[in-house]
Amino acid sequence: MKKTNKFNLGLMALFSAAVLFTSCGGDGGSTENNGTATDGAAMEISIDGSSTVFPITEAVAEEYRAEAKDVRVTVGVSGTGGGFKKFSRGETDISDASRPIKDEEAATCKENGISYIELSVAYDGLAVIINPENDWLKSITVAELKKIWEPSAKGTIMNWNQIRPEWPNEKIELYGPGTASGTFDYFTEAIVGESGSCRADFNASEDDNILVTGVAGNKYALGFFGLAYFEENQNKLKLVAVDGGKGAVTPSQASVMDGTYAPLSRPLFIYVNSKAAAKDHVVKFVEYYLENAGDLANEVGYISMKPEEYTAQKTKFADFLKTLGAPATAQ
C-alpha cells in the first residue's frame, strides 16, 4: 500500500513540476530560431522542407560542424510545402525545396514581411528503369513515355506491344513516385506536358526503395525514380536511355550535369530568409553550402551542377546580401 502511494505521489509531484515549468518556460530563448546569439547559447540555423533535398543539406551540415563548432544546424523533413509554410512565417531560416516556390507561397512571405533568395544547389536525375530481364527496351522517346503515362492511357494502354508492335504482348507494370511528391509533378510536367496530368492506375509509393523492389521483382515492370536509387541497386535494375528529341541519352552523372539528359533532370533549391541572411553565421553557412554542395551532392546520390553554375549562385547570393544592407529594405 505504502509503496503504491509513494509511486503515485512521485508522479503527481513530477507532473506539477512539469506544469510549473511550462508556464514559465514559454519562449525558451536559446532555442528560438530568429533570436540573435546574445544569450551565450549555441548559434542556431533552422532548416526544413523537402525530404529529397534533405540528404544534401544533412551532408553540408555534418561537414560544417567541423568548420564552426558552436553553430547548431538542425534539419527537418516536413516536405517542400510544409517547409515553405514555416518559412513564410519566419519559423525557419532556410527552406529545402525540390520545386520552385509557388505564387501563393511567395505572396504569404511578402505579407509577413519576409523576402528571400532562391538558390539552386544540385540536380536530381529522374531515371526510367526496367527489370534486368527486359531485353527489348533499350531506348524510349518522350512521345512514347507520354503515350504510356498520360491520363487517357488509363485502362487503354495496358500492354507493351501497344507502344511498339515488336514488344511483348504483356501487361506493363507501372511504378512511380507518389502523387504528392515533387518528383511526380516534375515527371508529369516534363513528359505529359502538365504537372499532375497522369493515368491514375499505377503503383505509387513515396519510398523509392519500394519502387526498386517492385521493378526488380517483375520482368514487365517500368518505373521512374531518382537516379541515385538505380546507382545503389545496379545488379537488380536496368536503365533506359531517353530520347528527348536529340537522340537517346542514358542518364549518368555526366549527362545530367551537362544538361544532355533532358528533359528529366531537375534542379534542387534552397531558399534563404532575409532575416536569417542578416546574421553572420547564416551567411557563412550558405557560402559554405554553395562551395561544397557539388561534391557532397555527388556523394549522396545527386548530381553536381557545373562549377560556373555554382559561381553564378554565389554571385546571386552576394548581390542579395548587398540589397539587404541597403537602408531602404529595413523591415
Add this chain to the structure above:
Amino acid sequence: MSKLISIRQKETLIKGFLFACAAITLLTTLGIIWVLLSESYYFFQKVAIIDFLTDTEWTPLFTEKHFGIMPLLTGTLLTTVIALLVALPLGLSIAIYLNEYAPKGFRKAVKPLLEILAAVPTVVYGFFALVVVTPFLQSIWPSISGFNSLSAGIVMGIMIIPFISSLGEDALFAVPNTLRQASYGMGATRLQTSFRVLIPSASSGIIASIILAFSRAIGETMIVAVAAGQQPQLTLDPTVPIQTITSYIVQVSSGDVQHGSLEYNTIFAAGLALFVFTFVLNNISFWINKKYRQEYE
C-alpha cells in the same frame, strides 16, 4: 471541526482537478472539430458536398480532379474489417484460453509477450506486410498485387490482438469467483462457463476492448501507407492496391504540396469524413453495449 471543513475543501478541490482532466477530452474534441471544420471550409467552398459524397473517384492531385470520398472510405473499411476478422477470433480465444484454461504460470508469461505485439513500431509492421506477408500470399495466389489491403489488414489484425486479448483477459479475470464456482458447481465445462457466464458478465470490458481495437485499426496510418498502396479505388477486392483516409492524409501533409491550396485542404475534408464516420459507429456501438451490459454485485 476545522479539520473536517478542510477535508471537505480538499475533496472539492480534488473533484475539480479530476473534472478538469475529463474536460480535457472534450476540449480536445472541440479542438479537432474546430481545425477540421475551419480548414475544410475552404475545401467545401470549391467542391459541392454532393460530389464529395457520391463521386466514385478520388484524384485531387491529378489534373482531372475528382473529389469523391467513397474510394478512401472503402479502403479504410476494407483494411479495418480484415484486421478485425483476424483479431477478434484470435484475441477472444486467447483471452478465454489464458483466463480459464491455461495454468497460472503460462498466463503470466504469455500475456506480456503478446502485449509486445502492440508495441512494435508500425513502420516495422508496414514493411513486414510489404516484404514478407505479400510475397507469401503471392506464392499462394499469384494474382495478388504487390500493394493490397489483405496483407495490410492481416498485419493490422496481428497488431491489435493484444488490445482484445489483454484487456479482454483483464475483464474476464475481474469477474467474481462466486459466479465461476456456481457455474462449475452446476457441471458446466470451461467452454460453457466462459461463453455463457463469464463473457456476458465481462461484456462491458470486452466490448470496450473491441471498440478500442477497432478505433486503433481505423486510425492506423503507417501499416497501410507502406503496404496497402496509394491508389484510391472504389472496390471490395482485397487483392488490389487501395488507399485509406489516413494514408492519404500522411502522404499529402508530408509531401511537396503547397499548404493552403485546394489539394492540401482535401486532407481536412477527408479527416472530417473519417471523424464523422467513426462518431456514428461509436454512437451505435455505445447504445448496443448499454443495452446488453450486465452488472453483478
Add this chain to the structure above:
Amino acid sequence: MSKANLNRRKDQLFGYFGIFATLIGLLLLALFIFQIVSDGIGRLDWDFIKNLPSRKWEKAGILPAWTGTLWIFVLTAIVVIPVGVGAGVYLEEYAKKGRLSNLLEINISNLAGVPSIIYGIIGLQIFVRFMKLGGVLLAGAFTLALLILPIIIVATREAIKAVPKSIKEAAYGLGATKWQTIWTQVLPIASANIITGVILALARAIGETAPLIVIGALAYVPFVAKTPMDEFTVLPMQIFNWVSRPQQGFLLNAAAAILVLLMFVFVLNGAAVYLRNRSRKKFGL
C-alpha cells in the same frame, strides 16, 4: 454421444484452439524478432549508439534519436498518467450518469480512432504556435499525451468498474470520504489493470512518427536534448528517414535502430508487468 460428453469434447477442442491461437500470436512475434535481430544485430555496436547521424552510413549513429525517445517517453508518461487516470476516475466515480456522461464516453471512444496525424496538426496549432512552445520535446509530449489519453481513460474506467462495490461500501461505512476511498482502496486494486492500459498506450506513443514530424521533430539533430524545451528527434523518425535512402547500408542501420527501439519497449513492458504482477499478488484479486 451424450450431451455431457459432447460438451466435454467441445471444451477440449476449444482448449486446443486456444493454444493454437496463442501460439500463432507468439510465433508471429518470434518471426518478427528473429528477422529484425538477424538484420540488425550485425550493425549494433557502441559507436552506433553514441554517434550522431551522418550521410555516411558506416558513421551514422542514433544518439540524438534514442535520447529523444527516452525524453519523449518520460515526459509523455508524466503528463498522461495523472490526466488519464484522473479523467477515468472522474468519469467512473464522480460524474452523474446521464446525457453528459454518455456524451463524454462516446467522445472518448471517438478520440481513440482519430488518426495520429490529426493530433499532430492539433498539436502544431495549439502547443507549438498558440502556446509558443516551438517544435520542442514538451510540445511533442503533450501531443502524444492527447493521442494516447483515450486508451488510458478507457483502461482506468474498466479497471475501476471491476473493483467490487463491497470494498467501497465498507470504506464509506468506516467514514472515509469519497477521495480517501478512491485513493486508498479503489486505485490500488485497480492499478493492475490500469497498468495494462498504460503499457499499451505508451508503447504506441514511442513508436509514433507522423504526429511528431508535423509538430517539428527534426530529421537531423547534431546534439542531445538537455531540457524539455529543446528540439529533438526520435528513433521512429530516424528509422523512417533511413529506410527511404538509396544506400543499402542505411537499411542495415534502420534494422539496428529498430532493434534498439524494440529493446526499449521490452524493458518498458517488463517493468510494467512486474508492477502489475506485484499489484495483483498484493490484492489477491
